[in-house]
Amino acid sequence: MKSLIYPHKSYPFVFAITILVLYNVLILFTAPPALAQVKTPVVEFTDTSAQARYKVGVKFNLKAQVSNALSDKLELKVRFGRQGTERTYSVDIQTGTQVNADYTVLHNSTNMPTGIPLLYSWDLTLDNGAHAISNQNIVVYQDTKTWNQLEGKNVTIRWYSGDNSYGNLMYNVATDSLATNEKRFNMIISDHIYISIYASDSDFFEAVDGRIPAWAGGVAYPETGEVLLIAALDSNASQYIGYGIPHEMAHMALYQFVRKSVPHWFDEGFAVFNQNTQNPNYLKIVKDAVQNNTLLGFDSITHGFPVDSKLAELAYAQSVSFITFLINKLGDAAFINLLDQLRTKAFNDAFKATYGVSFSEIEQQWHNNIIGKPITLPTPLLSGKVSAFLSSDKINSVTVSGLRWEMFFGGGVLTLVILFFLIFYTTRHARRKADRQRALESAKDNNFFDITLPPFQSKYYRQIRSVKSPPPPEYYSDDYLTH
Numbered sequence: 001m002k003s004l005i006y007p008h009k010s011y012p013f014v015f016a017i018t019i020l021v022l023y024n025v026l027i028l029f030t031a032p033p034a035l036a037q038v039k040t041p042v043v044e045f046t047d048t049s050a051q052a053r054y055k056v057g058v059k060f061n062l063k064a065q066v067s068n069a070l071s072d073k074l075e076l077k078v079r080f081g082r083q084g085t086e087r088t089y090s091v092d093i094q095t096g097t098q099v100n101a102d103y104t105v106l107h108n109s110t111n112m113p114t115g116i117p118l119l120y121s122w123d124l125t126l127d128n129g130a131h132a133i134s135n136q137n138i139v140v141y142q143d144t145k146t147w148n149q150l151e152g153k154n155v156t157i158r159w160y161s162g163d164n165s166y167g168n169l170m171y172n173v174a175t176d177s178l179a180t181n182e183k184r185f186n187m188i189i190s191d192h193i194y195i196s197i198y199a200s201d202s203d204f205f206e207a208v209d210g211r212i213p214a215w216a217g218g219v220a221y222p223e224t225g226e227v228l229l230i231a232a233l234d235s236n237a238s239q240y241i242g243y244g245i246p247h248e249m250a251h252m253a254l255y256q257f258v259r260k261s262v263p264h265w266f267d268e269g270f271a272v273f274n275q276n277t278q279n280p281n282y283l284k285i286v287k288d289a290v291q292n293n294t295l296l297g298f299d300s301i302t303h304g305f306p307v308d309s310k311l312a313e314l315a316y317a318q319s320v321s322f323i324t325f326l327i328n329k330l331g332d333a334a335f336i337n338l339l340d341q342l343r344t345k346a347f348n349d350a351f352k353a354t355y356g357v358s359f360s361e362i363e364q365q366w367h368n369n370i371i372g373k374p375i376t377l378p379t380p381l382l383s384g385k386v387s388a389f390l391s392s393d394k395i396n397s398v399t400v401s402g403l404r405w406e407m408f409f410g411g412g413v414l415t416l417v418i419l420f421f422l423i424f425y426t427t428r429h430a431r432r433k434a435d436r437q438r439a440l441e442s443a444k445d446n447n448f449f450d451i452t453l454p455p456f457q458s459k460y461y462r463q464i465r466s467v468k469s470p471p472p473p474e475y476y477s478d479d480y481l482t483h
């Protein structure tokens, strides 16, 4: 009987093993170039600068180099403030491997906020659909004055006239009024607020380009978190501060709670309600208007107030009067629920869902109250604490990087998989050959030619079968390319 040890008879097997080992060694040491056939696109951003010119705008520049793909589409993303609104601007480019582009966000086009960090990045789409996003940079667009600045958790105060104690006073008035609204109406500030204090009417109106009425003493842009205010260092300073800052902070808090615009009279009524000082004439103005039937229809002041200062004064007076009536007679908790309903419903629907009656019914009770008639009030349907709207925007800052290590790792994993299968198949092949040889020898000895081999059942075989294959390598991870 011949030996059952097979290797000395298996030159083809030894040759195959040698080739496979050489093959694997080759793969291991040449993994990146071998797998580079995947042609991973790489984008290098060489210039992402920006220049701000007051009253003109901000020019954003981009130079980028693309390899293994072509540029297809370009967008500029600008976030106004660290947690503020992000706007996207499409920029025309030509398909190619070099991108040389710029985009100017004009001063007049977008109520360009001043004194606020503008966080910007470029999003380049390639012709294979992949996105390459540049690192985020910051540019500040601001008035040419020399500003002092005091920055806290929710508020930054900027002023150019007055000393540090003046700035501290402004800061404290702003944060106190926000704290009051948080405590009373659960209005938590999540987006930073930037307040620029102007020292004179002329400076203020020059800054706002006459975009707002001449009677205004301040303006708030809730979406970008910007407030511009007049607070002259004269005998009226305390009065300005007492109504101006809490008024504008109320606009900000209301917007951050509801996250959409509400009827203008509602917004202004709530802002005046929050002021530390009130116009002493408002009560008489409203009483006269109710008695003479000259109130402005709330419908007519939903989108803005009259430019005429007398009518504007009436609009403010009746708005704060109605809001005060609503809050004081029907409660803070119901008012918070009304704000919550406003997030998803039109005003009249939100009103009815909260109070269970129509707006005009409450409006009639308000008239009665002003002129001393008896009133009947509903019990609100909704009344309780409602969560504030918290900003959950994430700022993504990713850069396209080389893939050498990822590919090398992928090559290693692939090699291990191949080695497992090679060992399994070559071992099985050799064993079966040896068994067949043994059976043949045995058959020859017994003159028995009808050979059937038993199934291969070695322990080694079962171990191989139980090995779980590693996952295939992923070359397009979201860590560096987004789709």
Ligand SMILES: [Zn+2]
Pocket: 247, 251, 267, 268, 271
């Ligand atoms: Zn206002």
